[in-house]
Amino acid sequence: MKQYLDLCNRIVNEGEWVNNERTGKRCLTVINADLTYDVSKGEFPLVTTRKSYWKSAIAEIIGYLRGYDNAADFRALGTKTWDANANENEVWLNNPYRKGEDDMGLCYGAIGRHFPKPDGGHIDLLQHIIEDLSRGVDNRGEILTFYHPGAFHMACLRPCMYSHHFSLLGDTLYLNSTQRSCDVPLGLNFNMVQVYVLLAIVAQITGKKPGKAFHKIVNAHIYEDQLELMRDVQLKREPYPLPTLKINPEIKSLKDIETWVTMDDFAVEGYQFHDPIAYPFSV
Numbered sequence: 001m002k003q004y005l006d007l008c009n010r011i012v013n014e015g016e017w018v019n020n021e022r023t024g025k026r027c028l029t030v031i032n033a034d035l036t037y038d039v040s041k042g043e044f045p046l047v048t049t050r051k052s053y054w055k056s057a058i059a060e061i062i063g064y065l066r067g068y069d070n071a072a073d074f075r076a077l078g079t080k081t082w083d084a085n086a087n088e089n090e091v092w093l094n095n096p097y098r099k100g101e102d103d104m105g106l107c108y109g110a111i112g113r114h115f116p117k118p119d120g121g122h123i124d125l126l127q128h129i130i131e132d133l134s135r136g137v138d139n140r141g142e143i144l145t146f147y148h149p150g151a152f153h154m155a156c157l158r159p160c161m162y163s164h165h166f167s168l169l170g171d172t173l174y175l176n177s178t179q180r181s182c183d184v185p186l187g188l189n190f191n192m193v194q195v196y197v198l199l200a201i202v203a204q205i206t207g208k209k210p211g212k213a214f215h216k217i218v219n220a221h222i223y224e225d226q227l228e229l230m231r232d233v234q235l236k237r238e239p240y241p242l243p244t245l246k247i248n249p250e251i252k253s254l255k256d257i258e259t260w261v262t263m264d265d266f267a268v269e270g271y272q273f274h275d276p277i278a279y280p281f282s283v
């Protein structure tokens with residue numbers, strides 16, 4: 001929690017204003033932040049200085065692992081977070097590749113589970129990683145990437161947290177996740193939870209011990225219409241101790257994640273939080 005608040009304070013105190021063409025808004029911005037979550041110690045990084053919707057965050061990452069490319073599938077899993085990008089952005093609505101209501105196009109899991117090969121066909125990056133790690137193999141390139149510049153014109157948004165690199169040291173699994181762009185009041189609440197859950201669940205299904213997850217953020221920003229709420233409300237609050245996350249131990253394979261897992265297979269214990277803050281969202 002301290003890492004999160006330090007980053008928020010750093011943006012408020014040292015950030016520079018940058019005009020963002022895509023949203024038409026200004027963002028108070030800093031470059032580079034490195035957050036670490038010790039999954040072995042159960043340091044679940046859930047924001048406590050406002051109510052944080054952790055089920056929604058976990059639904060997003062499970063949807064990416066399933067290769068979803070449609071906001072309706074995300075809704076069925078438990079999150080509405082892709083509705084606006086799929087259905088309200090003018091540029092995407094006019095994109096000839098958009099396949100209709102709720103389509104998100106070629107982004108996130110639609111790329112990572114189906115990465116196009118220049119010589120034809122596709123690779124399921126996640127399946128390969130799970131197979132390797134389960135056999136105790138780390139080929140120093142166990143990278144789940146969602147980043148395919150050749151597909152950007154066919155997607156509603158470029159992936160923000162775009163790379164997840166897994167590593168083994170003995171029986172301990174590590175994760176380095178990289179994020180190119182971060183909406184700190186809204187997106188980062190979710191992204192911290194997602195990095196933690198990704199390491200915890202991949203360790204669980206590959207039979208490894210979870211170690212640390214390292215979360216690198218490049219462009220970290222607060223939109224102009226979010227600044228007052230962050231500076232004058234959220235940052236005035238005292239954080240509570242971190243809660244813990246429990247994952248159903250019956251989840252044992254990628255197939256389980258793909259077929260029957262729901263948000264009821266996750267529970268957060270001891271979550272104390274301050275009142276919700278409704279931050280404005282930029283489409």
Ligand SMILES: Nc1nc(=O)c2c([nH]1)NC[C@@H]1CN(c3ccc(C(=O)N[C@@H](CCC(=O)O)C(=O)O)cc3)CN21
Pocket residue numbers: 052053056079080081082085157183186187188189190277278279281282283
């Ligand atoms: N501007 C922007 N910020 C983001 O964080 C973001 C995007 N766009 N587009 C793609 C995804 C969608 N994500 C989102 C979208 C909405 C919320 C949101 O509205 N959160 C509210 C309510 C969540 C709920 O009720 O489930 C929050 O208070 O956290 C969070 C993350 C993260 N991403």
Ligand SMILES: O=c1ccn([C@H]2C[C@H](O)[C@@H](COP(=O)(O)O)O2)c(=O)[nH]1
Pocket residue numbers: 022157158160161181182183184186187188191
């Ligand atoms: O997981 C996510 C997804 C998106 N965001 C934020 C970061 C930016 O504010 C927008 C994306 O805009 P770009 O113009 O494509 O950078 O969404 C996030 O924080 N976390």
